[in-house]
Amino acid sequence: MSQQKFVDRIEEMKILERAMSAKGPSLFILYGRRRVGKTELISKFLGTRGVYFLATAEGDRENINSFKAIMSKFLGDESILMANFDDWHSLFTVLTSSSSFQAKARESKIIIVIDEFPYLIEANRAIPSVFQKVYDTVLREKNVMLILSGSSISMMENEVLSYRSPLYGRRTGQLQLRPLKFRYLSEFVNYGFEDLCNTYFVFGGIPDYLLKLDPDTGFWENVSKSIISKGAPLYEEADFLLRTEFREPRNYMLILRSISYGNHTLGEICAYSGLDKSMVSKYLDVLMSLGLVIPEKPFGASEKFKRRLNWISDPYLKFWFRYVLPHKSEIENSRNEEILKIIVDDFPTFAGEQFENLMKELILEGILGRSFDTVSRWWGRNESNKKGRDVEEIDIVAYSETRGELLFAECKWTNSPVPISIVEALRTKSETLRKQYPGKKYSYAVFSKSGFKWTLQEPISDVILMDLSDIEREIYKKT
Incomplete structure (x- = not known):
């Protein structure tokens, strides 16, 4: 288990x-998408207090033999290695009954980590029942912490955590590991704040993606080398990620x-894909349950609001589907510079969407010095505007029930520089x-990449104006 x-x-x-x-004993479930840092977290937590076992898709026999070899070494007990076991239950029964195990357990709780637990399930669908029996009849009275970890969110939630799982009710704790927050990107690359934002817009907070970047290489060169080049480490990562979750990802x-x-509405997605409404709804529900797609309704709309918008939530997937997949033929033919120019020219539009998402996250984290319960977008008819379009939108509407406060914000x-007229338009x-x-x-805020342009001598008391330098200062003031 490598430490990064x-x-x-x-x-x-x-x-x-x-x-x-x-x-007493513990059964802890740890899961999260590929590359999010589960192995590093486990390694840091585990230390020398137990064993780490990485399951494979080879089947029970091979995994049992590999596991007993690791346990034999950890306990310094060759008798475990020499024994033959037909199943997991007999292995754990003999293992926990051994004098070497019992002596170790008297010293301190033994941690046993089985990583990529879904591989065991794929090879043997009865594995959740098997481990339920192991925990109930073998580990229940032992000084052991069993950690079951996996990258397939769907399988971990359906086969391990769900009500219908045999393991339901046995777990003593669970954790879905999320990507790192924006503020930690500076630990990975030596960039100015604008390019830190750009990096987050493309790679998000996935540690393994960030580790693939050269910290002393410019942003666009890193994008070219890591994503939009044939054979690049993240060129086909989206395919691998989706295959982890879906057997038929097409x-x-x-x-x-x-x-x-x-195409963000259900109707638009149906028209583009050629799939019927019920099928698209089913697929969208699965993508939402995995956190790959986020449904959006305007601030204040009821739960029955029908014309919800669907957005790809993961920055890397959003970038990959927008820029890599449509240009795979050119990338395969090494037309990298041509594709890079296309991306650079369109990137301000993509970054604008991502900047809104980043500011929503930062507002929830308290960048404005106060907390809010909800942060979302709003769109709808504006009765005060009788001319032009009768549908308008506000980038961010944040609400605090405790303070009875509504914050309206725009992101540019x-x-x-943004003219001061944007404030009156927001009002x-x-x-x-x-x-x-x-x-x-009511309060107002405008977040601008390039600052502001106005001629007023006095500040506007109920409006917060923040450019990138202001945002940077507030973020790192809190770390």
Whole structure:
């Protein structure tokens, strides 16, 4: 188990240590998408207190033989290695009954990690029942922490965590490992703040993706070398990621491609994909359950709102479907410079969408010095605007029930300073919501890549104006 760069994960380590220190045996479920850093977290937590076993798709016999070899070495007991076991239950029965195991367990709780547990399930669908029996009849009275870990979110949730799983009710703790927060990207690359944002827009907070970047190479060169070159480490990562979750990923890829091309409603996705409505709805539900797609309704809309928009949530997947998949033929023919120019020319539009998402995250994290319960976008009819389009949108609407406050915000990722007229436009667009929420406090914010342009001498008291330098200062002031 290799140890790579380990950043943050303070809260996750605390969760694991609390589970470890609890009296009696523990069954902990750890899962998260490929490359999110599960192995590094396990390695840091485990130390020399137990064993790490990486399961394979070879079947029970091979995995049992590999596991007993690891346990034999950990316990310094060759008798375990020499014994033959027909199944997992007999292996754990003999193992925990051995004098070497019992002596070790008297010293401290033994941690046993089985990583990529879904591989065992794929080879033997009865594995959840097998391990339920192991835990109930063998480990229940032992000083052991058993950690079952996996990268297939769907299989971990359906076969291990769900109500119908034989393991349901046995777990003493669980954790879905999420990507790193934006503030930690500076640990991976030596970039100015704008290119840190660009890096987050493309690679997100997936540690393994960030480790593939050359910290002393420019942003666009890193994009070219890591994604849009034949044989690059992340060139086909999207294919691998989807195959981890789906045995037949074709229709899922079709739906994700449709969304990346700007088809966000159910009807638009059906029209693009040629799939019927019920099928698309089913696929979207699965993608949402895995966190790959996020449904969006306007702020304040009821749960019955029908024209929800669907967005790819993962930055890398969003970039890959927008720029890599449509140009695979050119990349295969080594026309990298041509494709890079296409991406660079279109990137401000892509980055503008991602900048909104980043600011939503940062507002929830408290960058404005106060917390909000919800942060979302709003679109709808504005009754005060009788001319032109009758449908408008506000990039961010944040709401605090405790303070009775509504925040309206706009995000501008442009190379030109933002004129002060945007503030009055924001006030006008917010009128509809202000009428719907009478008696609330209202505040405004504008986040701009390139600063602001105005001639006012006095600051606007109820408006927060932040450019990238302001955002950078507030983020790192809190770390």
